[in-house]
Amino acid sequence: MALQDKYKELTDAATAAGVTDLQVREQDNVLYIDGTAPSGAVKDQLWAIYDKIDPNFVSGDLVLNVNVDIAATVTKVKVVTQSSNLNIRKGPGTDQPIVGKAAHHEIITLVSQSSEQWWLVRTDDGEEGYSYARYLEPVTE
């Protein structure tokens, strides 16, 4: 219960921001918060609160797993790497061969979200494969 109190501001904010499927569970001195955020901004807001309660996330007593709900209508994603090209791989894993590259800030087609981490994408040149979802941002038309 102590951990739920410690991170109460975070769970309250999640509820207020409309996070769905919210689950807050404590097990072996770790608090697990799972849910689906309505937007990337809400996810960032929750992480900012986490950083405020536990600066630099050093306590190791929270696993915050809030994913962003991507609408089924989203078909285009923007490459949001820091500056480099994004690898497109044959399969979902960095051990998979690179079959193509997408440029920084290029807008490519989202074929499917095969997992939370790896999305199947296609470039305008027809290169198709898996890219790491962290570097892809949904484009709303």
Add this chain to the structure above:
Amino acid sequence: MKVTRVLAVMMVALTLGFVSCKPKDADIKTAVEQAVAALPDATGATIEVKDGVATISGIFKDETAKAAAEAAAKAVKGVKSVINNGTIEAPVVAAPVVIAADDPLTKSVADATKDFPTVKAEVKDGVVTLTGEITKPNLIKLMQSVNALKPKKVDNQLTVK
């Protein structure tokens, strides 16, 4: 003539008597409903009253709440007895936390840390230990990724530069 008049009076008296019985049950029902509704854990309870016998049905949080509703009903004036048909709601059991096995977790952690060459990651019994150094914006990105991989715990020993 006299006999019929007496009979007529008796009939009227009897009819009035029956009529006055009915609102009594209804009044008792209202009173019991109010008494039960005042309890904190009896929001879904319904009450029926027939000939002074109150029947409680509905779902209660626990046995205590069910018993409290029964006691409240018994205390209402006019209630002869109480039939308690209330049921107890099934306790909500939280699904256990899913922790990834070390093999897939090691692989997904390697994917998540690949673009941060100054970060070392180790996975043991579901615990992801991060060492090395990182910038603050990248720390947030990395932590967001690693937290989504179903680890048991993230032991972040990174130096923030």
